[in-house]
Amino acid sequence: MEDRTYTADAEPGDTVTVAGWAHELRDLGGIAFLIVRDTSGKIQVKFEKDEMDDDLVETGLNIARESVVQVTGAVEEEPRAPTDVEIVPEEVEVIAGADPELPLDPSGKVDADLSTRLDNRTLDVRKPEVKAIFEIRAEILRAVREYFRSVGGTEINTPKIVATGTEGGTELFPVTYFGQEAFMNQSPQLFKQLMVGSGLERVFEIGPIFRAEEHNTPRHLNEATMIDFESAFIDHNEAMDVCEGTLHAAYQAVEENCQEQLDLLGYDDFAAPEEDFPRLTYEEAIERINATGELDEQLVWGDDLSTEAEKALGDEIGGHYFITDWPSEIKPFYIQDYDDDPELSKGFDLMHPRMELVSGGQREHRFEALEEGFEQQGLDPSQFEYYTKMFRYGMPPHAGWAYGVERVVMTMLDLDNIREAVLFPRDRQRLSP
């Protein structure tokens, strides 16, 4: 529709054609108002019954809510209208009539449970505040990619159908690939590492990952969009710098470019974090957690951090923070240990007070140490030969990390459920739409 005007751009004095959804119809007797909603906003259309063509009024008053309509008319100032302007219609066309029985009310006046909303995502994302979440999500992706490019990263795409998982056969969805057993990839980990050993050196990928985890919680998804970064010739500290850089960039971009969306979501005090994220060692972390007195049992060195432990520390710190220098045994085999203390790894996590966001670290780049790691993990290195053999031909020291965009959206916007941050979630119960 080349002659379409967005409702937000309709100025008094113009004659415009707008197109959108019938958001609401208010019949006050002699006068009736149709509110037309499009992606830019809403506009009021006035029907004066005695002064307008009967057919036009008839059409206007019989429009079912959420029908797609097209209205042509003069735009006039009207201080009593929601946007201070209204259209006096000359022509009204119902392009696609809606069934009057809506499974979901996009005006938001009637609450719907999450399951109904996800079953009817088209109607759900007509709500401006739901749409706002996905506009913010898109802005985060834009900002993160821009940041990666500013530090010399090259975007890559790695395969999602793979012969073997990153960490063995657990939590993988099996695929039948031309009669062969294959899997949906749970992480680009091994592939991005292969690329830091190539001439690209520094790479990023934003794409889907698949995890057959049994968890069905408000913060787990079985298919998520992962932001992966990996770079040659950096260590875990520099990797944390880049990680922090992407998140600062994302928050700043949302603050600068999504004020309208933040307003819709009710964030009048959204502020991008300006300070550096504190970096605690694992040892410091467990000491501080124990000192909170929030846990029934004191943590000892070697324990993984429970949700309660993370919460206790997160409440105290009150913002993002890194935990570094983890015990080797609770980090994956491809994370490098300190040379002077093999019990201590160069892995790190980035935490938000509500949950873990990032896991990363310096990787093991030495062939012999890597093969040993596979064996210690109970994995057969020969199954991963496509990966390990490249470590025999000059693999540089490297580090990297990954985070799911859904967790970033969820924590940034303080959403209750991660399913609010993905259009069509996949979980144990949900495979459709």
Add this chain to the structure above:
Amino acid sequence: MEDRTYTADAEPGDTVTVAGWAHELRDLGGIAFLIVRDTSGKIQVKFEKDEMDDDLVETGLNIARESVVQVTGAVEEEPRAPTDVEIVPEEVEVIAGADPELPLDPSGKVDADLSTRLDNRTLDVRKPEVKAIFEIRAEILRAVREYFRSVGGTEINTPKIVATGTEGGTELFPVTYFGQEAFMNQSPQLFKQLMVGSGLERVFEIGPIFRAEEHNTPRHLNEATMIDFESAFIDHNEAMDVCEGTLHAAYQAVEENCQEQLDLLGYDDFAAPEEDFPRLTYEEAIERINATGELDEQLVWGDDLSTEAEKALGDEIGGHYFITDWPSEIKPFYIQDYDDDPELSKGFDLMHPRMELVSGGQREHRFEALEEGFEQQGLDPSQFEYYTKMFRYGMPPHAGWAYGVERVVMTMLDLDNIREAVLFPRDRQRLSP
């Protein structure tokens, strides 16, 4: 490595630490040269045997090719060096020694077949001309996203594990999803359509698609990266405008920002197309193909275009072109037909002289017509209820299209095989790496 200098930035007078791969070692007797390659380029390191520390010379002369090395020293002007400068080393460290038996020669002096290259992609992408392809690919993705945003598109991510395929059960890879039968999605088609009916109205996605096609040809992949676009309130002509816009933007971006990569690939005359792409109706296309006299048998209305037919027309036109107004019966059911001629559809293809790139069209947005289309296709509409039911609640007229980034890279850079345009291709034979 915070004190690392890229080889391309080493200036005479500096003392630098460079890190990269041992590209070549030339021992001329009293003097030897080590060429260090990193992502930015190469630099020469000079070993004067009689004037330098014996251990340093010993280390330098025993470096196996493709080992990862770190060299610290003074940069001096040297007109005989490949980049007019060289490093006089003070310290040389082998960070990761390479096995002297390389499966592939990244210097490119020894040819390798494609299969060997793909098995050893890490080494292969050390070749600057291979790396250049993937840098150009990344630039195309950047430019296309930027174009989408300039026309109001919102980036979305749709699920890759789905209950039903876009066009029924053919050519789908089955996945076991918590005991249920599911599939890898062959296209975001249905999901992006669901989103144009939401408040987002205009959406794009760049992500993987999976097709269990039996084809094993130089232009087919079983997993590809698709660029998808869909918008409410536009018709097929406006969808073609956006499609053309993305490709013009991609070519221009490559011309402006990838000159170094184009030089490496030997394109001294790369020029972004400046003209609009011609738009031929299907009827005009078959007439012109018949007129070439290249085909053994004349095409008649209703025939699909064979590879030979496309080639005959492509050779004549010599650049990108659209074919519009296809017979309805050879286009998918979700493409809308002309109201005044139901034999004729509003589908279109964008052709490159070498192959089809894009397929798109105006979609059927009317619930009844869509259900009829499902049935005519022999599909059970109830299986797609998650999709069709949204058409009962105000689905706007809409249009869109999709193309694979690999075909764009392949045609833009005149690559022989589509596997040159993807880091880790998936085909009937290849599932690893």
